[in-house]
Structure formats: structure tokens, C-alpha cells
Amino acid sequence: MNEWVQVSRKQGFVDGAKVDETVTDCLNVTIKRDKAIGTLSGNVQNITEKNGTKMEQENVKKKKEMCPTISPLLKGPISILINLELDYNAKKTNTSKPPLQNWPPTLEEVAVHYKDLKLGGSYAGPRDCKCKTSVAVIVPFRDREMHLRYFLYYIHQLLQRQQLCYQIIVAEQVGSETFNKGQLMNSAFVYANRSTNFDCFIFHDVDVIAEDDRIPYTCNSDHVYHLAPYLDKFNYKWGGYLTVCAALAFTKEQFTAVNGYSGEFVGWGGEDDDMGVRIKSTKYTVSRLKENYIRFKMIKHNSDKGNPKNPRRLNRLRLAHERMKEDGLSSLNTSTVDVIKYMTHTRLKLKTFMPKYVKEVLNRP
Incomplete structure (x- = not known):
């Protein structure tokens, strides 16, 4: 069976394509690494990051403009x-x-x-x-x-x-x-x-x-x-x-x-x-x-x-x-x-x- 028509229920799919196991493993390693860094940074840094994220989200909401008449996402x-x-x-x-x-x-x-x-x-x-x-x-x-x-x-x-x-x-x-x-x-x-x-x-x-x-x-x-x-x-x-x-x-x-x-x-x-x-x-x-x-x-x-x-x-x-x-x-x-x-x-x-x-x-x- 061709790879481009396969849907893997266990691994999920993106645009009808099977997700590569090697890529998935790499992502898992990256996530674990990032979690470790976050733990070492301490509570103060986490609070600062959360406050910074909230401010960024508020700024995005303020700057949100009307979508264009012709969407740039069309293919x-x-x-x-x-x-x-x-x-x-x-x-x-x-x-x-x-x-x-x-x-x-x-x-x-x-x-x-x-x-x-x-x-x-x-x-x-x-x-x-x-x-x-x-x-x-x-x-x-x-x-x-x-x-x-x-x-x-x-x-x-x-x-x-x-x-x-x-x-x-x-x-x-x-x-x-x-x-x-x-x-x-x-x-x-x-x-x-x-x-x-x-x-x-x-x-x-x-x-x-x-x-x-x-x-x-x-x-x-x-x-x-x-x-x-x-x-x-x-x-x-x-x-x-x-x-x-x-x-x-x-x-x-x-x-x-x-x-x-x-x-x-x-x-x-x-x-x-x-x-x-x-x-x-x-x-x-x-x-x-x-x-x-x-x-x-x-x-x-x-x-x-x-x-x-x-x-x-x-x-x-x-x-x-x-x-x-x-x-x-x-x-x-x-x-x-x-x-x-x-x-x-x-x-x-x-x-x-x-x-x-x-x-x-x-x-x-």
C-alpha cells in the first residue's frame, strides 16, 4: 500500500501522510530536555515567563486586524x-x-x-x-x-x-x-x-x-x-x-x-x-x-x-x-x-x- 494514502490511528496523520517514528522519537527527546531546563530555571523564572506570555497574548489581541478578502492560505x-x-x-x-x-x-x-x-x-x-x-x-x-x-x-x-x-x-x-x-x-x-x-x-x-x-x-x-x-x-x-x-x-x-x-x-x-x-x-x-x-x-x-x-x-x-x-x-x-x-x-x-x-x-x- 502506498504511504501517501495510509492513515495510522496509533501515530496520527498529517495531510493524509504517515508520521515518521524517528521524527516522533526526536520530538520526545526535545520535550524531555525542555522540561528539565524549565525545572532548573526555578519558580521565579516560570512566573516571569507566564506573565510575559499573557502580555504577548494581550498585545496580539489588540493588534488583530480583519482577515484579507482573499486568504493567503488558499492552495x-x-x-x-x-x-x-x-x-x-x-x-x-x-x-x-x-x-x-x-x-x-x-x-x-x-x-x-x-x-x-x-x-x-x-x-x-x-x-x-x-x-x-x-x-x-x-x-x-x-x-x-x-x-x-x-x-x-x-x-x-x-x-x-x-x-x-x-x-x-x-x-x-x-x-x-x-x-x-x-x-x-x-x-x-x-x-x-x-x-x-x-x-x-x-x-x-x-x-x-x-x-x-x-x-x-x-x-x-x-x-x-x-x-x-x-x-x-x-x-x-x-x-x-x-x-x-x-x-x-x-x-x-x-x-x-x-x-x-x-x-x-x-x-x-x-x-x-x-x-x-x-x-x-x-x-x-x-x-x-x-x-x-x-x-x-x-x-x-x-x-x-x-x-x-x-x-x-x-x-x-x-x-x-x-x-x-x-x-x-x-x-x-x-x-x-x-x-x-x-x-x-x-x-x-x-x-x-x-x-x-x-x-x-x-x-x-
Whole structure:
């Protein structure tokens, strides 16, 4: 197995590379030496050093300026490692590669890799400058643990390179009801607003990963920003129409103006097209960047029995204008079962309820 794809759970990893044992031994020797020197220096010197450190930290806080518009940490293309059976481009690449071992990283390994994360998957920004914006990344989710591990590993890397303050909120549907993506996203938006004053809300599919860190994960007050129109599954070509799928960025005012996502689309399909209609009905427009680096990778997944294709989605879509004011944030009907805070993300466990029109269809003779 190649060294560059190995993840050692015992020794840790840095950017996917195995830590060399010799280097680790040298570090241990250095630490022991420094401890010995500190002991010999005496209590007076230790107190002086602590006071000096406090003064330095205070000076840094006073001098902290706003982060630049374009982060100096950006590197461009991101090398995304995905097992072949989950890669839509597997036929175009070298299929003779051996399967990746111990990959993707576990949640614990992701937390170790990104040491500046706070409990709940939040990041307070870089130490040398103030964030220009704060972002809530909201991920609707059920039964996709493998996809979530891929997503978290790469999304933290991208957001920190962009010098953003952010939090990852995963809205997980529990229970046996058919998947309702709109209700999950609306619930997470309400939760995020209660906990922190975010400038931007990005609603992101768990199986979609940005391939370049220059793709801006921010909002525009004049436009709703569609981050991911170009996916590898569709040869990086946009399908057009009203679709605003995969990743979509709103300000609080924009999302409130469209009354959030529809809560009436159960199963696969419809809620993204409905959102396109909602945005068009407001003063806002949808913005899509056209630079050649706007590329996203979609991770393969099997069909979900709890998320079947919605046969009535087109009928509901025709009524989008009529339903907009009554269907969405204003009619949110979920209950919070639990809130779990991991180092990598906050997970909302939510129970959704079947929309009225679905009950009426099921009760027809």
C-alpha cells in the first residue's frame, strides 16, 4: 500500500501522510530536555515567563486586524481521495490502484487532524486576524456515515483555508418517516439562529465535496449564491432550469424572505426545484460563478429505501407560488429528539411529520 494514502490511528496523520517514528522519537527527546531546563530555571523564572506570555497574548489581541478578502492560505485544487466504488470517475482513472486502507478518517481522527475546532464543530477563526464573516454549514442527513466522514474531513480544510469563522450543523432525521430534506434544513436554520449570529447559511448535500479551495463559501446580500452547479457526475456541466441543488448560500434575510424550504416534498426530488421558484418570486436572483475551478465531486451511494423518488413532486411543484407563504419556515413541524455535540460537528436528531397532502393521498379508498 502506498504511504501517501495510509492513515495510522496509533501515530496520527498529517495531510493524509504517515508520521515518521524517528521524527516522533526526536520530538520526545526535545520535550524531555525542555522540561528539565524549565525545572532548573526555578519558580521565579516560570512566573516571569507566564506573565510575559499573557502580555504577548494581550498585545496580539489588540493588534488583530480583519482577515484579507482573499486568504493567503488558499492552495487551489484539492486532491480528493475516494475509494473507487464510490467514485463516478473511476472508469476514467486508473482502476488498478489498491483500495484505500483506513479511509476516510473516523470522526475522532478528523478531530485530531483539525486541532483548533471547538466542541460542536465550530471554528473561531485564525489566530492572526479577525474573520470577515461567520458561516453555518447545514447538512441534511440520514444513514450516510461514510459520506459524512469524507465530507467533514474536506470541508474543515477548505473553510479554514478561507479564514472563515464557522460551524457545521448536521440535521439527522430519525424514525421511520420518509426522508424530508426541507424540514431538516429549516429546523437546522432555526437552531443556528438561536445559538449564534451567523452572517451566512450554506445548505450542503453530504455527498458533494468542493474540488478547489478558491470556491468561496460566503454569501452575497444581493444574490442567492449557488455554489455547486458543476458536478463530476454530470461531466461538470450545469443542467440549467431552476435547479439550485447540492450547495446553496443564503443570508438570514434571503432565507426568511423565501420562507425557507418547502416541507411538503417527501422522498427524493422536488425541494430544490421548488426553492428555485421561491427565489425567482422574490427580489433576489441566483448567482453562479463560471470560473473553471468551480468543480465538485459527488460521492456514489445506493438508493435509500427511506428516500424513494417522489411520484407527486411535479404536481406539488406546479403549486409552488401558491404554497410559498404557508409552506416552509412558517409551517415547520419537527421535534428535536436530541442535540449531540461532537468536536467535528453538532448533530441535531430530528423527527419529521408527514405533510397533510400525503396523508390525504394515503387515506383515499
